[in-house]
Amino acid sequence: MSKHYNWAILGCGNIAGKFAADLALLPNARLYAAASRSIEKATMFASTHRFEKAYGSYEEMVSDPAVDVVYIATPHSQHRDHALLCLGHRKAVLCEKAFAINSREVGEMLATARANDCFLMEAFWTRFQPSFMKALEIIRSGELGALKMMRSDFAFKGEYKPEKRLFNVQLGGGSLLDIGIYPIFMSLMAFGIPSEIQTMASFCPTGAEETILMSFRYPGGQMASLASSVASFSPTQAEFWFENGFMRLNRQFNAPTSITMAYKKEAERTITFDKGLGSGYELEAAHVMACLDAGKIESELMPLSISSDLMEILDMVRDDAGIRFPGHDV
Ligand SMILES: NC(=O)c1ccc[n+]([C@@H]2O[C@H](COP(=O)([O-])OP(=O)(O)OC[C@H]3O[C@@H](n4cnc5c(N)ncnc54)[C@H](OP(=O)(O)O)[C@@H]3O)[C@@H](O)[C@H]2O)c1
Missing domain, CATH: 3.30.360.10 (Dihydrodipicolinate Reductase; domain 2)
Structure with missing residues (x-):
């Protein structure tokens, strides 16, 4: 019998709700914690999607030793910081696309996952359809x-x-x-x-x-x-x-x-x-748990090299098109 995993949601926005609804379909996923920058929002999300705990800050949630795996559903610009926060607490991470804002940030995420021997995968749900x-x-x-x-x-x-x-x-x-x-x-x-x-x-x-x-x-x-x-x-x-x-x-x-x-x-x-x-999000979540069952820190279907290559192309496109994000330039 496969292990049960305590999932936490980091950022209770639009896609987090859709992901949580699909996560609830998986028998080995325990809907454990919802974390928001606002406790009211976390409490509302937890009650709508039947998570056991609500946290009013991301830091409090990652400090909970019972959390096994975190789904990061914040804007792209925040992914690097939030992934580093979770990996620093040795949580497995499934992080929404775009994985970060540029290749430098993706590099930091990969290095931190490897240094902490922690699972990290981009939530590129298409890969699993x-x-x-x-x-x-x-x-x-x-x-x-x-x-x-x-x-x-x-x-x-x-x-x-x-x-x-x-x-x-x-x-x-x-x-x-x-x-x-x-x-x-x-x-x-x-x-x-x-x-x-x-x-x-x-x-x-x-x-x-x-x-x-x-x-x-x-x-x-x-x-x-x-x-x-x-x-x-x-x-x-x-x-x-x-x-x-x-x-x-x-x-x-x-x-x-x-x-x-x-x-x-x-x-x-x-x-x-x-x-x-x-809706299709359950497939990536099930894959994460299969990887964790097998003791892997990286997916073979959606390896970190794909996320790096994808961001390298996005950087090339941004550079050519003159797309700028203040503080996050290529
Ligand atoms: N795979 C897919 O099909 C799919 C679909 C849509 C979006 N996405 C990806 O998911 C990510 C989130 O998209 P979304 O549409 O769910 O966005 P959203 O509705 O705006 O939700 C993002 C959440 O991030 C949190 N957050 C943390 N720092 C923030 C900041 N500085 N400004 C704004 N929000 C902040 C907020 O949650 P709290 O207030 O609770 O802290 C907010 O509700 C994006 O990277 C996007 O590309 C993926």
């Missing part, structure tokens, strides 16, 4: 020939509120780290790190990037065309062009979805997947 796993299998199998090109987009119209996370440069706001990271993740998994990057971006009055177009070229000559925006809606798909056909992860490609593919000019066929237990 059966649809994504199947897409990767198709790419790697070569059944459609060599992959030459990919195209992916992620956009939604965010309500413009200058102080909100999405538009606040102090918090790493803009489309890139929030949703542009998904098309970039797809390109990384398909092709690796690009040798050439060209971007074009537009900005909102706060200075946060609003829309970005990205063209990548790889050493083998393959290319990727990627885009994200918080100013409009897009199909939110990922297309892969092979020598002998195409494959598309359908809308919303980053979440549980279906795959449409065709060999050469033959008719399309669509592969569907059973709906999981929850």
